[in-house]
Amino acid sequence: MTPPRLAVVGVPGDRRVGLFRDAVVACGLAEPQVISWRDVLTGGEVSTPAGTLLRIESPGEDAEIDALLRGPGDPTRVAGGAAWYAAFVAGLRRVAAVPGVRSLGDVEEIAVMFDKRRCHARLAAAGLPVPPAFRAGSYGELRERMAERGWARVFVKPAHGSSAAGVIAFQSNGERVKAVTSAAWFDGVLCNSLRVRSYEDEGDVKALVETLAPDGLHVERWFPKASLGGRTFDLRVVAVAGIPTHAVVRTSRTPITNLHLGGARGDLDAVRSQAGLWRRVLDTAEAAAACFPGSLSVGVDVMVGADRRSVAVAEVNAFGDLLPNLGDLAGGGRDTYAEQVEAILDRHERRRGHP
Template sequence: MTVRFAVVGSPGDRRVTMFRDAVVAAGLAEPYMISWRDVLAGREVGAPEGALLRVDSPGEDAETDALLRGPGDPARVGGGAAWYAAFTAGLERVAAIPGVRLLADIREIGVMFDKRACHAALTGAGVPVPPAFEIFSYAELRAEMTRRGWARVFVKPAHGSSASGVIALQAHGDRVQAVTSATWGAAGELFNSLRVRTYTTDEEVRRVVDLLAGDGLHVERWFPKASAGGRVFDLRVVTVAGVPTHAVVRMSRTPMTNLHLGGRRGDLELVRSRAALWDRVLEVCAQAAACFPGSLATGVDVMVGADWRSVAVAEVNAFGDLLPGLGDISGNGRDTYAEQVRAVLAGAMAVGA
């Protein structure tokens, strides 16, 4: 039987291009393309009968963003609840496409895009995660921090990615410091910036938090990360069919290690050279991936503690497989997309209808 892939994504998105290249390199026809624009606009979409359908990120397409959050600058922060409602409705339409077999469970994608639900799923499975709570205002945040005796937290929009709206907050009495990539525009909107900045007054921090809080905020106790060369670091580990296959160390002089925010790739041997620690990282990432058995791939953000022994999961990403230029940690030289194509063709996971 001839295998045919299809993909739901945004035309021109790098993920779609790299997946297409991996499919073609395997000697197969180019994947049939379904645009997120068409899905979200409610247009009729379809795919070849029996196609294996990959659901990919909506990407950074401005028209797609408008369909998800409504009109506005795609760089703005906020609108996560509207985005999530439109996105999950779009996933339902994708799941209803006749004659295809999905390479990911749409319910699991929905959980991974809700930080509260994802944290609950990981906690229930015994995956190490920082303790957390949910709030809807700055007043609630400070009150709950005081009640728990936490001076340092990460404040995360319930529905978000790429550190959009994330705040690393320290509060000691009247002193407060908030590190974030969010910056104010002339019209009083928050925008994503490629430069991390620090707010140091209670009024400034309250204004940022309260603007974001309407969509719900997931607050985690600050997990002190290991550092090397004056930079803290964490890892993005990609799993394919439940097995960790690729990893990158992300290092930064700020609490945010995202590469687009000034973080840089570090030497993976920082962790791999410590056998017990590396084994624990792989174990925890596999444990996190097992919470999402219907998903072909996940991107697990895992933190190594300042003691160089403890490990905690910060995020599990449904579309976290964009790690160009890296071979896998098994040493076979395949990128994340080639590894997924190989896994499907080898029957390494059950593909649900």
């Protein structure tokens, strides 16, 4: 049987590309061709032999690529998500049009996952448990719609953000407000930082929201999450070929649990020991992955309620598999990239008619 030929659209030298390459080579396959996002976005040559299986990887945090996506400026800035998204989707569709290539991730599904409003709507339409939500175009509209619904606490999310960039855990009690976010002002520009901080002056909070609002805001009712060891937690569950294969517990002393923002990996066994809850987590992640059947891998963020029974989906991530040194749930020792290569080989064999 002829082995599959693989290629990846990514940023040369990026850690994600390297981890996928290592997994491919470890399975005895030829090193994958790397197609640079720079060439995709600038109209450069984007070609690969017919029949190639193409993995689409994150544009990463490369400053040059960021400038191509949303224009020049500080690459850590939060604003500009709408421009980034438009250029990103155009790039995805250019990749999808390469003759003879079979993409391992459906580009239209990736586009949905990078629009929190559309992703939430797709999950809700499929009957997945998601927090109720609304859209807002300004700080005034945010406060007005919260008041109409009687919501005192919400998560304000940029429609096209990722990695919790610009996400605000917001609460109000009369004239008192509090916003918890990793966004901070540097030389007059709202940027991502690696430290979660609180704002309690309404003028500061309004400035945060108004800076983000032009790119679109997705606002979800706050879902009270369970605690583990005195820290709030949720789970990132990676599904490969539709099946949950990896999971990590993310814990934090703040409402934002992302590991790169001070969150820490928690005790997965403590969650797995609660059989009924664990089954709901896996079933929910699998059902969320089923909403994106054309995607080889997705990362599903599953929240566990304070009652330790209810669960809800916070996000579905197209590039949610960067979880180094994390073994698979079956105990086979495969990381998320090795798991995907195994799934690719399995699909290839079945396509060739092997049992």
